[in-house]
Amino acid sequence: MPNLIESSAFSFPKNQDRKNQDSILAPRRLDDGYLLAVADGVGSYPGGDIASKIAIEYLRKITSKEHLFNTEKVLSEIKDRIIQLSKKNESYLQAATTLTFAFINNDGLKVSHIGDCRVYIKEGERLKQLTKDHTQFQKLVDEKAFTKKYLEGTKARSILTTAISPNVEMKADSFFIPRAELPCESNIFNIYIMSDGAHHFWEKRPRFSPNTMNSISQFSNSFKRRIEKLSPIDDYSYVGLAINLT
Structure with missing residues (x-):
């Protein structure tokens, strides 16, 4: 069983006048490892905040x-729960959420x-980014239709493809990345999950x-201060974990 060293998390709305569409799962022990997650409800439709909570509660x-x-079963069952939500309230027919989760153990x-x-x-x-955004921006870049520089400032970055x-x-x-291929320092492995409102500022x-990079809690505090100093552009959420792998 890996040894949890340090973890930190935060999730805030863009401003206090609106609901937070994000939901997070702080690291929780599951079998012989730890699970952490961030979900971002699609804010352009009613029920996005509820959909993200449904996703996180399912993982919990x-x-x-x-x-x-x-993964296919997990996402399908979360989708079924969101569909049930819309059956109870037709205003939630377009409710949707993103979801990113990670599980780490000695394997x-x-x-x-x-x-x-x-x-x-x-x-x-x-920090090395492991995931690729499912956005129109990334799709157009991957297809070499446009350069990143050309698309900067356009709405393509905020348009989800799934x-x-x-x-x-x-x-x-x-x-899955085997233990032997994970970058560790003295067997210590650090992982971070961020919503788009957070990684925009990273x-x-x-x-x-x-010193800040070597401490999950210092990273969290400094990162939160950076976002709030520069003014949030969206709800912003972060979960970080340092773990000792054997």
Whole structure:
């Protein structure tokens, strides 16, 4: 069983006058490892905040990693719960959410991802992004239709191509990285999950001092201060974990 060293998390609305569409799962023990997650409700439709809570509550109640590793089943069952929500209230017919979750144990790291939250891992004094955004922006860049520079400032970055939704085809990414391929320092492994309202500010300046980078709690505090100093552009959520792998 890996040893949990340090964890931190926050989730705030863009401003106090609106609901927070994000929901988070702080690291929780599951079998022989730890599970963490961030969900971002699609805010352009009613019920996004409820949909993200449904996704996180589902993960909170999972009792085995075997269940968790069946990404298709997990997303399908969350979708079914969102559909049930719309049957009770027709105003929630378009309710949808993104979801990114990770499970880490001594065997390695399992990541499942749909939408535009991101998973990063610490590699030296930098963070390495493991997930790819499911957005129109990323799709156009991958297809080499336009350059990132050309698309900067356009709405393409905020347009999702998939999500957990009754009305959109779900196309999730799921992958496993063996323990031997994970970047560790003295067996310590750091992982971070951020909603788009948070990683927007990380990408603008992807660095902190070495001391801050080496502490999950210091990273969390500094990152939160950065976002609030620069003024949030969306709800912003973050979950971080440092773990000792054997």
